[in-house]
Amino acid sequence: MLNSKIPAGQLDQKWNDYKGHVKLVNPANKRKIEVIIVGTGLAGASAAAALGELGYKVKTFCFQDSPRRAHSIAAQGGINAAKNYQNDGDSVFRLFYDTIKGGDYRAREANVHRLAEVSVNIIDQCVAQGVPFAREYGGLLSNRSFGGTQVQRTFYAAGQTGQQLLIGAYQSLERQISLGNVRQYSRHEMLEVVMVDGKARGIIARDLVTGKLERHFGHAVLLCTGGYGNVFYLSTNAMGCNVTAAWKAHKKGAYFGNPCFTQIHPTCIPVSGDYQSKLTLMSESLRNDGRIWVPKKKDDNRKATDIPEEERDYYLERRYPAFGNLVPRDVASRAAKERCDAGYGVGTSKQAVYLDYADAIDRYGKIECLKHGIENPSAEVVREHGVAVVKEKYGNLFDMYDKITGENPYEVPMRIYPAVHYTMGGLWVDYELMTSIPGLYCLGEANFSDHGANRLGASALMQGLADGYFVIPYTVGNYLADEIATKAIALDHPAFVAAEKEVSDRINTLMGIKGKQTVESFHKRLGKIMWDKCGMARNAQGLQEAITEIQQLKKEFWSDLKIPGEIGEMNPELDKANRVADFIELGELMCIDALNRNESCGGHFREESQTEEGEAKRDDANFSYVSAWEYKGEHSWELHKEELTFDVAKPTQRSYK
Amino acid sequence: MEHYNMNLTLKVWRQKNNKAKGGFETYKLSDISSEMSFLEMVDVLNEQLIREGQDPIAFDHDCREGICGTCSMYIDGKPHGPWHANTTCQLHMRAYKDGDTITIEPWRANAFPVIKDLMVDRTAFDRIIQAGGFISVNTGNAVDANAIPINKDDADASFAAAACIGCGACVAACKNSSAMLFVSAKVSHLALLPQGQPEHKGRALNMIAQMDKEGFGSCTNTGACEAVCPKEISLTNIGRLNNEFLVAGLTVDN
Ligand SMILES: Cc1cc2nc3c(=O)[nH]c(=O)nc-3n(C[C@H](O)[C@H](O)[C@H](O)COP(=O)(O)OP(=O)(O)OC[C@H]3O[C@@H](n4cnc5c(N)ncnc54)[C@H](O)[C@@H]3O)c2cc1C
Ligand code: SF4
Numbered sequence: 001m002l003n004s005k006i007p008a009g010q011l012d013q014k015w016n017d018y019k020g021h022v023k024l025v026n027p028a029n030k031r032k033i034e035v036i037i038v039g040t041g042l043a044g045a046s047a048a049a050a051l052g053e054l055g056y057k058v059k060t061f062c063f064q065d066s067p068r069r070a071h072s073i074a075a076q077g078g079i080n081a082a083k084n085y086q087n088d089g090d091s092v093f094r095l096f097y098d099t100i101k102g103g104d105y106r107a108r109e110a111n112v113h114r115l116a117e118v119s120v121n122i123i124d125q126c127v128a129q130g131v132p133f134a135r136e137y138g139g140l141l142s143n144r145s146f147g148g149t150q151v152q153r154t155f156y157a158a159g160q161t162g163q164q165l166l167i168g169a170y171q172s173l174e175r176q177i178s179l180g181n182v183r184q185y186s187r188h189e190m191l192e193v194v195m196v197d198g199k200a201r202g203i204i205a206r207d208l209v210t211g212k213l214e215r216h217f218g219h220a221v222l223l224c225t226g227g228y229g230n231v232f233y234l235s236t237n238a239m240g241c242n243v244t245a246a247w248k249a250h251k252k253g254a255y256f257g258n259p260c261f262t263q264i265h266p267t268c269i270p271v272s273g274d275y276q277s278k279l280t281l282m283s284e285s286l287r288n289d290g291r292i293w294v295p296k297k298k299d300d301n302r303k304a305t306d307i308p309e310e311e312r313d314y315y316l317e318r319r320y321p322a323f324g325n326l327v328p329r330d331v332a333s334r335a336a337k338e339r340c341d342a343g344y345g346v347g348t349s350k351q352a353v354y355l356d357y358a359d360a361i362d363r364y365g366k367i368e369c370l371k372h373g374i375e376n377p378s379a380e381v382v383r384e385h386g387v388a389v390v391k392e393k394y395g396n397l398f399d400m401y402d403k404i405t406g407e408n409p410y411e412v413p414m415r416i417y418p419a420v421h422y423t424m425g426g427l428w429v430d431y432e433l434m435t436s437i438p439g440l441y442c443l444g445e446a447n448f449s450d451h452g453a454n455r456l457g458a459s460a461l462m463q464g465l466a467d468g469y470f471v472i473p474y475t476v477g478n479y480l481a482d483e484i485a486t487k488a489i490a491l492d493h494p495a496f497v498a499a500e501k502e503v504s505d506r507i508n509t510l511m512g513i514k515g516k517q518t519v520e521s522f523h524k525r526l527g528k529i530m531w532d533k534c535g536m537a538r539n540a541q542g543l544q545e546a547i548t549e550i551q552q553l554k555k556e557f558w559s560d561l562k563i564p565g566e567i568g569e570m571n572p573e574l575d576k577a578n579r580v581a582d583f584i585e586l587g588e589l590m591c592i593d594a595l596n597r598n599e600s601c602g603g604h605f606r607e608e609s610q611t612e613e614g615e616a617k618r619d620d621a622n623f624s625y626v627s628a629w630e631y632k633g634e635h636s637w638e639l640h641k642e643e644l645t646f647d648v649a650k651p652t653q654r655s656y657k
Numbered sequence: 658m659e660h661y662n663m664n665l666t667l668k669v670w671r672q673k674n675n676k677a678k679g680g681f682e683t684y685k686l687s688d689i690s691s692e693m694s695f696l697e698m699v700d701v702l703n704e705q706l707i708r709e710g711q712d713p714i715a716f717d718h719d720c721r722e723g724i725c726g727t728c729s730m731y732i733d734g735k736p737h738g739p740w741h742a743n744t745t746c747q748l749h750m751r752a753y754k755d756g757d758t759i760t761i762e763p764w765r766a767n768a769f770p771v772i773k774d775l776m777v778d779r780t781a782f783d784r785i786i787q788a789g790g791f792i793s794v795n796t797g798n799a800v801d802a803n804a805i806p807i808n809k810d811d812a813d814a815s816f817a818a819a820a821c822i823g824c825g826a827c828v829a830a831c832k833n834s835s836a837m838l839f840v841s842a843k844v845s846h847l848a849l850l851p852q853g854q855p856e857h858k859g860r861a862l863n864m865i866a867q868m869d870k871e872g873f874g875s876c877t878n879t880g881a882c883e884a885v886c887p888k889e890i891s892l893t894n895i896g897r898l899n900n901e902f903l904v905a906g907l908t909v910d911n
């Protein structure tokens with residue numbers, strides 16, 4: 001049933017061979033072929049620019065007021081590429097290997113190798129577009145390291161790498177708009193896939209300003225709609241991030257891959273109260289120089305700066321001497337939870353650990369003094385120079401922390417705690433990024449493909465741009481080459497009429513409930529169930545309870561929801577209700593998937609499956625597969641397994657000690 | 658930081674849609690925590706309004722961490738409110754004290770028509786970028802990234818200009834509703850890099866022409882834009898744009 005279409009041949013030759021033999025569409029035909037791209041983040045904007053350049057007729061959609069505001073904009077730390085500019089032993093193979101290992105052997109080798117291969121082209125492309133990456137004094141590009149690796153392969157633009165990459169892709173997209181190759185629909189939300197004869201042929205979108213439903217035809221449809229971390233209510237995602245587009249596709253037949261694989265990021269600003277609407281990430285790059293610790297004494301209420309060195313437990317350095325503070329995210333998050341659960345947490349909530357820059361400031365300060373030939377500098381002079389270096393590297397992150405907490409991180413250590421950040425799961429796609437619906441593709445965070453059970457830092461940006469700039473232009477052509485005879489389908493085709501009716505019926509039902517509880521209150525309750533029972537640690541009993549609670553919540557939602565306003569106008573509460581309705585259904589599937597996967601791997605930690613030291617214990621004999629769930633009707637799914645084979649990177653127990 | 662709670666009075670611009678006539682409404686809020694963000698305070702008010710059967714206040718927001726450029730409130734006469742180099746979403750309630758009255762309006766500019774309440778239409782910015790805010794390089798044509806070393810100072814200056822988040826506060830602050838700071842940031846970002854050189858003349862001319870066409874006013878160098886810009890985009894960019902424009906105007910052959 002599941003055909004991942006991985007090309008035959010040696011791992012490092014597959015992509016080259018594929019490109020050499022793939023079907024092509026000639027330029028005259030490209031002009032007649034229409035492609036719909038939903039989402040204009042890194043994946044969508046890069047795909048739209050690349051396909052527009054090739055001559056396809058492209059339509060792009062996003063729910064924000066401009067494509068430039070997609071959530072990719074918020075990425076801080078950087079983007080990986082196997083350039084080996086630092087001559088520190090990096091290579092395509094090593095990036096491939098780190099990614100497979102980091103993903104705890106739950107990703108496809110062929111996809112990941114391709115990702116590592118094209119990573120180098122991404123950096124070239126972005127620089128050519130004018131992306132202002134950080135540079136050294138010699139004028140060459142600068143790198144830093146990220147978790148789960150021992151080389152410096154991360155390219156960055158201060159703490160705004162996502163912004164700079166997205167602006168690069170956005171500008172290329174705007175250029176294609178000005179050339180007439182792409183048409184952009186902002187403040188539009190896709191609410192249904194239109195299927196004709198078993199193929200995806202268009203979408204129904206709602207104009208969020210007027211509330212009107214629109215029909216759009218495409219020979220192929222690309223979903224580039226980002227991750228679903230907001231199923232937890234609180235996450236580092238932007239407020240509008242949602243699963244709706246992917247979920248609609250799922251209910252029309254696209255399988256959902258590994259839905260329970262969620263990344264909880266170790267360094268986020270802790271929750272401060274019930275009113276909290278989102279959580280803010282403090283970039284992983286901070287772990288390059290910051291040291292993480294808790295007091296050695298339980299319930300230590302002293303100020304951080306009053307706790308002497310020997311009474312601090314640098315628990316990551318203690319437990320993982322080889323990688324120290326740079327262990328992968330899943331490992332760092334669980335270690336923080338372990339300390340806090342054991343009673344060593346800090347801050348008023350006791351649900352936080354320290355991320356301390358005092359040492360880094362001192363170290364950099366001394367180096368600077370040496371550089372400037374300052375003999376026997378006083379502590380103050382050292383500090384002054386150290387602060388300047390830290391400011392240049394991380395200034396905007398420190399400012400952000402200060403604004404949110406009112407504390408100055410140059411003076412006191414930051415308080416951090418893990419938070420939901422990224423979803424490795426997503427629509428199942430084959431090697432060509434096609435879902436199980438012919439003609440429907442999925443790119444970027446929205447698909448399940450490259451990160452297995454845990455994503456390494458700085459590789460989501462890489463994947464989004466790889467998919468959009470360098471993979472889809474080839475693979476979509478392979479499908480469209482057989483579609484050149486297909487005429488544009490008229491918008492009054494029964495399939496469009498029926499799809500639009502489905503959407504309007506649902507909106508009418510939602511608006512007709514006229515109950516008492518707000519959308520926000522339901523979303524919060526869903527988030528709490530998910531975080532408590534399908535969060536950083538999961539067990540069979542909790543997951544079973546969660547499934548029952550979510551089913552109950554769904555009933556309540558559809559009988560007691562209150563949405564103000566009208567359908568035919570700008571109505572943000574209605575937009576949210578549409579999204580939360582889908583999150584509730586997704587939440588149930590995530591718990592079912594987590595329950596099925598009775599092993600621990602990467603970010604998925606089943607308490608039943610751990611080593612004596614409390615590390616995640618994989619069960620390769622029984623779970624070396626991708627879970628691809630087929631929707632069968634309300635509360636009902638069928639599991640399909642895509643077996644994973646590892647010809648090159650042989651699975652071992654992951655160790656960062 | 659001491660935490661405290663406060664009671665507030667909010668005067669908010671309400672406007673049902675683009676055609677309707679708007680006006681201020683007054684709301685009372687109690688027990689707002691000093692640790693909340695400004696937008697969380699508005700969330701609390703909206704939940705209250707929905708429960709009371711009223712229409713919640715429509716406003717733009719997404720990332721809530723100061724980077725997407727979506728949020729856009731004109732707070733007590735200042736775009737993005739009282740804090741320096743800050744976006745609306747990063748403003749926190751410890752900026753206020755018990756008993757304060759806060760007035761909230763949308764960005765006001767002819768080129769940014771109101772959609773509803775505090776939401777405005779900023780697609781004019783996209784069209785300015787379409788007019789030339791890019792480097793014309795197709796995917797797959799690039800040379801090795803380190804083949805073009807770039808002097809660090811230029812790279813840093815380019816980055817500083819590229820930090821613009823397209824929020825439009827500069828326009829909202831300007832008495833002429835000029836978009837010069839936004840346009841100059843983009844022109845500088847690209848002009849400071851060797852990759853941006855081949856197109857630099859046309860870029861400035863075309864982007865300014867589009868800016869005029871969208872109905873933004875002209876720049877009279879009052880500097881209100883720089884003072885409110887959350888990303889501290891500097892007025893020197895406008896100087897650079899003027900130079901680019903002048904040189905281009907003199908040398909472009911058409
Ligand atoms: C705070 C933060 C920091 C991060 N830092 C890094 C980092 O340093 N390095 C790294 O590699 N990764 C990082 N990541 C992860 C990375 O940013 C994302 O995974 C990636 O940018 C996702 O890109 P995307 O194109 O898939 O989706 P997005 O950028 O989320 O774009 C989704 C698009 O889909 C549209 N959309 C969604 N639903 C609909 C719908 N129903 N109808 C119409 N349009 C729709 C949206 O409007 C948007 O345009 C970070 C993530 C966060 C949250
Ligand atoms: S220049 Fe500043 S104020 Fe103007 S749009 Fe850019 S970031 Fe906003």
Ligand code: FES
Pocket residue numbers: 717718719720721722723724725726727728744745746747
């Ligand atoms: S909501 Fe993104 S900058 Fe304010």
